[in-house]
Amino acid sequence: MRSILILCLVLAVGEAMRDQSIAVKGRLMCGDKAAANVRIKLWEEDSGPDPDDLLEAGYTDSDGSFQLSGGEAELTPIDPIFKVYHDCDDNFISHEYSKPNAQQAEILQDFSKFSKPEERPPMAVEHQMYDYRQAEEELHDELFAIVCCPHSIGFDRDKIALVDLDPSSETFCTTISEIILPSNGDEPGRINWAKSADSLTEMNKLVRKHIIVPCMNSGKIYVIAFEKQQFKIEKEIQSDELTRKNVSCPYAVRSLPLKGAPVHVSTLGDRYGNGKGDFVLIDRKTWEIRKKSEPAFSPFGGDFTLQPRHNILISSEWGHPRLFRDGFSPSELENVSESFGSRLHVWQISPPKLLQSLHLDSFDGSLVIAVKFLHNADCNHAFAISAVGSSIFHVHMNTLTKHWTADRVAHIPCLKVEHWQSDEMPALLTDMIISMDDRWLYVCGFLHGVIWRFDIQDPFRVTLNGKINIGGVFDSFPEVRIKSSNAMEDRWWLPPETRSFARGTKFRGGPALMQLSKDGCRLYVCNSFYKAWDAQFYPELISDGGQMVRVDIIENEMKLNDRFLLDMKGQPNGPFVIRDMKFLDGDCTSDSFL
Structure with missing residues (x-):
């Protein structure tokens, strides 16, 4: 219209x-x-x-x-x-899923309440922000977290652990229970719950009993049951099952908030380790891989995000798994257009169909590491970040033409340095997180050791709101210096000079992955992204293990909590690194709202 x-x-x-x-x-x-x-x-x-x-x-x-x-x-x-x-297009896109007939009725029934425009929730009149501080229980929903802990060296098995985040608890910052994965060298990627809430108000009511653990190196996918603070492996999907479908390297997990809908797991390669962006769909009743109706894939795989209301999925591109498993080589960084992907792909979820591919600049958009929709299901806005390109992109759709566009809204320039592996140091963006009220975007630079906070209330005009230093190359290697030529430039992106330590302990490595409390007041930060990258830039992560710290956000100021430190150094059968984390009642990255 x-x-x-x-x-x-x-x-x-x-x-x-x-x-x-x-x-x-x-x-x-x-x-x-x-x-x-x-x-x-x-x-x-x-x-x-x-x-x-x-x-x-x-x-x-x-x-x-x-x-x-x-x-x-x-x-x-x-x-x-x-x-x-405003969005004048109020037509609802009907969703159809290629599923067994017995489950098709459940899905259609679940969608029926949105089939008539007059029965749908009102469309947002602007970039709506959730008031997530209304419920007091939101302040206490992250008393525990499930964390993914790969063995840093790889000669022993990885584990999934439950840790205590409650400052008033006697077991604060310790492991409550854990489960050891059955084989060595799995290298878990981004874990997630098998179920997704359909709205913010339903997050605490949803019963979450299973967590999906994709393993990038072994190619396995574990379905782990969690109940009464205990873990149990309920299903082990072998790598052979993925190989037969000509996919490998499972990485990210997302679920649709529908009865009978499968769990989506993105895969990054084909059976030979070459780049191939595809998905495996896991049945939530049998935990078997479902047969897809039509083959559809992209040249490279990566992260992805779901927008169920609009029947849209956006995926990103990394590169060839056989290459990034060995870290970065100088030749790859010099020829980014040949080594890494630089596109975003817009898909129709069901029936699966590639709608559009967005070609980013070959350098700025090189290796798009993460992409996320806003939480507001009415909005057609998303954000993406590139690792090598160290840029932030605003992804949005024209509601009249249905054409998607990706605009670069921020770029973290390389630092000119001396006594390092190269004369220029990229920020190497590895993760981003959007606050539950869709006001703030947090982005971490693995090498610069900085977390930047951007105001995205107007997604077309993103502005820097704050930054904090947590580790980074300059902390790990004091001999590395920023050249004086940087001082002549705009300093908004430079690492802050002020540094602090949790419990007096140096943060090994740099900020790699994050999780944010639903009230937006506590940002949890881990220092491991992928062991090949960890070893290349921060050997101390491999020898001493990973850590998790907490950043408190008080009146728009980001401050490191000096009491919170989860340190894997000296752990039995270790060392381990700390990778991804999930709260028991959901978090800012667990759900795809309908």
């Missing part, structure tokens, strides 16, 4: 004191109907270092009419921008 905007711009510029003003007046229509109660904003865009200015914000009235105005004192003529936060 087309959106028709009727408006009138009036610009008045005063010569004295260079005061300038702008006014916008008009009526917003969706087809032949008035678009009432639509969020609108009037901005003044600055081309220099100053941030853009919000002149006035408001809503359209009952007949779609509106009027905004504002002024600024500027040296040059102001550049006004009028923004409308």
Whole structure:
């Protein structure tokens, strides 16, 4: 449905004191109907270092009419921008899944409540933010966490552990229970629960009993039952089952919030270790791999994110598993376009169909390590980060044309250094996390040792809000220095000079993976991403093991909690590193809302 905007711009510029003003007046229509109660904003865009200015914000009235105005004192003529936060396309996309007939009825029934527009939840009038502080229980939902702990050297078996995060507990920052995986060298990737809540309010009510553990090196997938703080392996999907389907290297896990819907696991390679982006679908009743209706895959695999309401899946590209399993070589970093993927793929979930491939810059978008939708199911916005390119992309859809676009909204430049492996050091972005209220984006630089916090309330105008230093190359190798030439540049992205330590212990390595509490006040940070990368940049992680620390966010300030430290050094049968983590009642990365 087309959106028709009727408006009138009036610009008045005063010569004295260079005061300038702008006014916008008009009526917003969706087809032949008035678009009432639509969020609108009037901005003044600055081309220099100053941030853009919000002149006035408001809503359209009952007949779609509106009027905004504002002024600024500027040296040059102001550049006004009028923004409308609205989606006129209210058609619901029906979902069909290729499944056994007995389960098809359950899925269709689950979707039926959204089949009629008048029965659907109201569409967001703007980039809606969840008020997730309303329920007091949200403050206590991460008393325990399940963490993934690969053996750092690999001569012994990896484990999954339950750790105590409650500061008032006698077992604070210790392992409560654990399960040892049956074989050596599994190298678990990104773990996740087999079930997903369909909304924020249902997260605490959902009974989560099984966690899916994909293993990047062995090619196995474990289904681990969890009940009464104890683990049990319920199913072990052998690598041969994936090889027969010509896939390998399972990495990330996501689930749809529907009865009978399968668990999606992304795979990064074919049977020979060459790049191939595909998925295996695991039945949640039998834990068997389902047969897909149609073969569909991309040249490279990686992370992915789901938007069930719009029947959309976006996947990213890494590279050839046979290459990144050995770390980074200078030739690969010099020829990124040949070594790594630089595309995002937009898929229809069911029936599976590739809708569009977004080609990013071969350097800025090289090795897209993570991609995530906003939590608000009405929004068609997502963010992605690249590891080698060290860039942040805003991914969004034009609701009229259904065309997707990826805009680079931030870039972390390489640091010019001396006494390191190279003359330039990339940030090597390895993880990002979006707060539950869709206000903040946290991004970690594995080599720079920095976590940046960006304001994404307006996803088209991402701004830096804060940063904190946690480890990094400069802490691990004091001889490495930043060249003075960096001092002449904008310093917003440089590592902070202030450093702190949890319990007086140095943070080995750099920030690699994160998890955020649902109230947005506690950010948990681990220092291992992939053992080949750990060994290449931080050998101490392999010899001494991994760690997890906590960053407290108080009144927009990020501060390392000096009491919280989970250290795997000296663990029996270790050392182990700490990889991914999940809260028992769900977290900012566990669910795909409907």
